[in-house]
Amino acid sequence: MMSCPIPGLLENGKFTNISSYFLGAVLSGDESYRFYGSKNKIWLAVVKHNVGYCTTEQLQEHQSALATMAGRVQAKVFTKRQLVDRNWFTPNKVGFAVGFESGGDVSSETLISFANEILPNLSSTERECLLLGAFDGRCSIDVNRATGDIRYLVLDCGNNQAMDFFCKMFDRLYVKYNCNYARDRLEGGLPRKPQLRIAASSVETYAQRIGFISTARTEILARAMGSLYEIVDDSDTLPGKKVFSRISGKRVSTIKQSNDSAVSNSSKASPALVKEPLKSPTQEEPEIHISVGDSVTHKAYGAGVIVAFDGRYLSVDFNGVVKKYAFPSAFTGGFLKTNE
Numbered sequence: 032m033m034s035c036p037i038p039g040l041l042e043n044g045k046f047t048n049i050s051s052y053f054l055g056a057v058l059s060g061d062e063s064y065r066f067y068g069s070k071n072k073i074w075l076a077v078v079k080h081n082v083g084y085c086t087t088e089q090l091q092e093h094q095s096a097l098a099t100m101a102g103r104v105q106a107k108v109f110t111k112r113q114l115v116d117r118n119w120f121t122p123n124k125v126g127f128a129v130g131f132e133s134g135g136d137v138s139s140e141t142l143i144s145f146a147n148e149i150l151p152n153l154s155s156t157e158r159e160c161l162l163l164g165a166f167d168g169r170c171s172i173d174v175n176r177a178t179g180d181i182r183y184l185v186l187d188c189g190n191n192q193a194m195d196f197f198c199k200m201f202d203r204l205y206v207k208y209n210c211n212y213a214r215d216r217l218e219g220g221l222p223r224k225p226q227l228r229i230a231a232s233s234v235e236t237y238a239q240r241i242g243f244i245s246t247a248r249t250e251i252l253a254r255a256m257g258s259l260y261e262i263v264d265d266s267d268t269l270p271g272k273k274v275f276s277r278i279s280g281k282r283v284s285t286i287k288q289s290n291d292s293a294v295s296n297s298s299k300a301s302p303a304l305v306k307e308p309l310k311s312p313t314q315e316e317p318e319i320h321i322s323v324g325d326s327v328t329h330k331a332y333g334a335g336v337i338v339a340f341d342g343r344y345l346s347v348d349f350n351g352v353v354k355k356y357a358f359p360s361a362f363t364g365g366f367l368k369t370n371e
Contacts, residue, residue, distance in 0.1 A: 033148050036141045037074060039105030039131040046149065048269055049100045051157040053129065055164025058146060058196065061139050061189020064119055070135040075109075075119065078168035078245070079126040085247035092246045094127050096271030101129050126168070143192045150200070156360040158200055160269060163241050165197055172251045181255045184229040184237060194225045204240060206233040235275075239343060239357075242274035249273050263344065263355050267366040274357055276344045319362050319369070321345065326370040329354075334370070 035041055037057070040050045056076030066073040078093060098108050109128045114120030120128070146161075153161070166186055173182040188194040191212050201208055207230040213223060229237055238256060242265065243249045253262055256275060265272040321327070325337045332349040339346040346355045347367070361367040 033145050036137045036145050037131045037133045039133075042104050046157075048157055048160045049103055051153065051160035052100065052164035052167075052269055053104065053106070053131065054142075054146060055161035055166075055197075056129070056168055057131065057164075058142060058193045059165035059169060059186060059188055061193060062119070063133075063137075063139075064117070065135075066132055072133050072135055072137060073130045074133060074137075075114075075128040075130050076106075076164065076168065077120075077126065077128045079121070079124050080247060082123065082125060084251075085125060085245075089245075089247040089250070090125060090127070092271070093244060096244050096269075097127075097129055099270045104131075106131050139190055139192070143196060146196055150196075154363050156268060156363050158203065159241050159360065162197065162200055163244070163269070163272065166237075166241070167244050167248070170248070172248060172255065174251070174255050179255060181231050181234050181252075183231055184234060186227045187224040188227055189224070191225050194227050197227055201229070204236060206230075206236055208233070238275035239277075240274070242272060244269060244271040244273070246271075263357065265357055265360075267356065268360060276355070277341075319359050321358075321369060327367050328370055329367055330365065 035046065035050075037054075040046070040053055040057075042049050053076050057074045060075060060077045062075045062077060063072045064075075065071075076097075078090075078097070080090070094108065101108055107130045109119070109130055111120055111125065111127055114128055115122050120126070150158075166184065170184055170186045172184055174180070175182055186197075188197070194210050194212070198208060198210060209228055209230070211223075211226045211228075213225045234252075235256070238252060238260070243252065249262060252275070253260070259278055260275045261278050263274050263276045265274050321337060321340060323337050323340055326334060327337060327347060328334050329347070329349065332352075332354070335347040335349040335354075337345050338348045338353065340358070343358055344355055345358050345361070346353050356367060362369070
């Protein structure tokens with residue numbers, strides 16, 4: 032099997048959830064630069080916001096979580112000032128980046144080839160972390176200001192190959208989307224970047240399975256999804272990771288999709304390729320059978336008892352302290368195990 036082209040992505044020599052997250056971030060942005068005048072490159076996992084869409088506190092919380100992750104691999108956190116001084120960041124944006132060093136011969140095509148090769152062997156949790164990395168730092172949440180409904184989640188990808196790779200992964204999650212490939216601007220200038228848009232009807236799936244580490248994007252999504260959902264801490268999977276859960280006992284309707292929906296067979300501005308989800312996943316996950324009252328063991332909290340389970344989330348009582356987890360990722364990720 033092909034070795035990792037960016038060794039710094041590995042955690043103690045292994046490809047982990049953190050490796051997946053940062054690989055997704057690097058692939059989505061496709062930003063690399065010569066590193067301090069040497070032959071090596073620096074690849075950036077960029078977090079970027081428009082001014083006014085992220086508070087200082089939200090950005091610091093996001094940076095703290097990614098700095099924790101960077102400390103477990105071989106990476107360096109760059110502030111906006113450090114990035115701007117090197118001409119690696121747009122001055123009129125706010126954000127930061129995590130950088131990974133590679134050999135000078137590593138290219139975007141090399142990274143895509145590596146990602147495609149390891150994809151069949153990734154667990155469902157690692158696949159979700161990879162998609163989280165792609166969207167967490169750079170996506171935008173398009174909300175209809177008049178109604179408050181979500182139109183779509185949109186990501187400008189670094190290249191067409193990366194977008195195709197993410198589409199293939201979303202197929203496994205039955206997520207509807209469309210994609211506009213890179214194209215020249217009618218008015219001239221740099222070509223438009225390829226754009227991947229998750230349909231409004233699939234935002235709930237994204238929120239429940241993938242979520243965000245970004246506090247700013249989590250709060251925007253929470254406002255749009257409304258009071259029928261609650262934010263669930265999933266830091267066992269990645270530091271600061273948050274997903275969404277339906278509040279039990281409340282009726283939830285599908286998130287409304289506006290007339291300018293992300294899923295359309297045609298576009299006046301430019302042609303869009305619409306892809307439908309595959310009929311079945313290409314890789315089956317092992318079956319995990321649990322029910323309320325079963326005992327489980329957490330790698331840090333020890334023995335506990337399942338006190339609630341709705342098929343997607345379970346609550347575990349650890350001697351009076353109740354924690355909520357996503358299912359089945361809490362088990363497939365190795366954080367919980369059943370006591371037989």
